[in-house]
Amino acid sequence: MTRAPDTDRADVIVIGAGIVGASCAFRLAELGRRVIVLEREPAPAGGSTGRSAAGVRHQFSDAVNVRLSQASIAEYRTMEAAAYKPIGYLFYVPPDQWDAQMRAVALQRSLGIDVRVLDPAQAQAIVPADAQGLQGATWCTADGVVDPHGICMHYVARARDLGARVLVNRDVTGIGRVGADGLWRVHAGDRVFEAPQLVNAAGAWAGRIGALAGLDVPVQPARRVVFATAPLPEALRLPHPYPLTVDLASGLWFRSEGERLIFGLSNPEDTGFEEGIDWPWLETTYEAAITHFPWFEHLSIDRKASWWGYYEVTPDHNPVLGRMPGAPGWFNACGFSGHGVQQAAAVGRLIAQEASGQVPFIDIDALRIERFARGAAHGTERLIV
Numbered sequence: 001m002t003r004a005p006d007t008d009r010a011d012v013i014v015i016g017a018g019i020v021g022a023s024c025a026f027r028l029a030e031l032g033r034r035v036i037v038l039e040r041e042p043a044p045a046g047g048s049t050g051r052s053a054a055g056v057r058h059q060f061s062d063a064v065n066v067r068l069s070q071a072s073i074a075e076y077r078t079m080e081a082a083a084y085k086p087i088g089y090l091f092y093v094p095p096d097q098w099d100a101q102m103r104a105v106a107l108q109r110s111l112g113i114d115v116r117v118l119d120p121a122q123a124q125a126i127v128p129a130d131a132q133g134l135q136g137a138t139w140c141t142a143d144g145v146v147d148p149h150g151i152c153m154h155y156v157a158r159a160r161d162l163g164a165r166v167l168v169n170r171d172v173t174g175i176g177r178v179g180a181d182g183l184w185r186v187h188a189g190d191r192v193f194e195a196p197q198l199v200n201a202a203g204a205w206a207g208r209i210g211a212l213a214g215l216d217v218p219v220q221p222a223r224r225v226v227f228a229t230a231p232l233p234e235a236l237r238l239p240h241p242y243p244l245t246v247d248l249a250s251g252l253w254f255r256s257e258g259e260r261l262i263f264g265l266s267n268p269e270d271t272g273f274e275e276g277i278d279w280p281w282l283e284t285t286y287e288a289a290i291t292h293f294p295w296f297e298h299l300s301i302d303r304k305a306s307w308w309g310y311y312e313v314t315p316d317h318n319p320v321l322g323r324m325p326g327a328p329g330w331f332n333a334c335g336f337s338g339h340g341v342q343q344a345a346a347v348g349r350l351i352a353q354e355a356s357g358q359v360p361f362i363d364i365d366a367l368r369i370e371r372f373a374r375g376a377a378h379g380t381e382r383l384i385v
């Protein structure tokens, strides 16, 4: 086999130094693997990780997602850099979603999650709302927020301590397969990197990374905007932070961020690599907010404190995890569809296990890419933070 000039070799190449790639790199290095991480931006966490709303929740409707979050939040609880704050997630639920939400609660409880079902008055005591048209709420006080940037940098530092090379300003522009032993050859800038294994942790760009190797990885970008209010007027301050509150009737969410609120609403039409804050969408978001939270009328927006970023969306809004059929040594860790922060810790461990010939500690069969070929998407998750 001809070896390209200026070639760096490793056991595993990880593409992307967001929270997922960093977690994978750390766990791979921990298992004794030689790891190279290639990141296009000048620093880790420059993709979606640095732009997330930082919510972590156990309240998913599906067992594998609950387990991924449960294991990740357990890790974040003990990680100083994660700055885990259990401010809770409060879901206000309309009647037509009540039965599904109660099934989700039963599942969460069966997995050991302490979730409460509240009537409207109990929920209004936590977050004031006009509950007309809402049946009740679910409330988990172990849900909350973390510092995604802090977690990512923690994993990068731990990976480096274990000998991993995390290289920034390395834009991957070509991926091929070479040699009888089938190494992945990755072109990034003026250098070439080779390894028998590759982890695609490129977030919203994971579909493009797949395409460079001729592989169909069904991950698409979808821009999401986080609007920030000015500091709250005295009358709207609560004795506790506003939990991450979701109105399941519209998908609107908000939570405290210091003295402000941040809030958002997914726009299903906003797909592709659109850039910048979609200011016209503020009106739609605002209307959704005042339906059940009329006090939003008293809030003003801080345009400079608002931001945007990309969700990395799959057809069923669930991640694509694990080995790639027909592409030995290729592993996907992408497509988190707005849930990557709360799943990254667990995903790093299980991808490292699978790439090292071990059985992943959480059964991820339901999230393997083959589900799309079977036409059996894995029960669609909602696109909320």
Ligand SMILES: Cc1cc2nc3c(=O)[nH]c(=O)nc-3n(C[C@H](O)[C@H](O)[C@H](O)COP(=O)(O)OP(=O)(O)OC[C@H]3O[C@@H](n4cnc5c(N)ncnc54)[C@H](O)[C@@H]3O)c2cc1C
Pocket (backbone or CB within 6 Å): 015, 016, 017, 018, 019, 020, 021, 022, 038, 039, 040, 041, 044, 045, 046, 047, 048, 049, 050, 051, 052, 053, 054, 055, 056, 170, 171, 172, 173, 201, 202, 203, 204, 205, 224, 225, 226, 308, 309, 310, 311, 312, 333, 334, 336, 337, 338, 339, 340, 341, 342, 343, 385
């Ligand atoms: C507005 C918003 C709110 C969100 N809120 C939440 C939330 O509350 N809770 C939650 O869990 N998740 C949330 N998310 C989703 C979360 O941010 C992502 O799921 C998570 O950050 C994914 O991490 P990642 O490491 O896979 O991707 P990223 O952080 O995007 O990392 C991928 C990296 O790959 C790099 N890359 C891409 N192409 C190349 C290339 N060709 N060569 C080299 N490097 C490349 C990118 O530069 C990037 O750094 C939110 C996202 C947004 C945008």
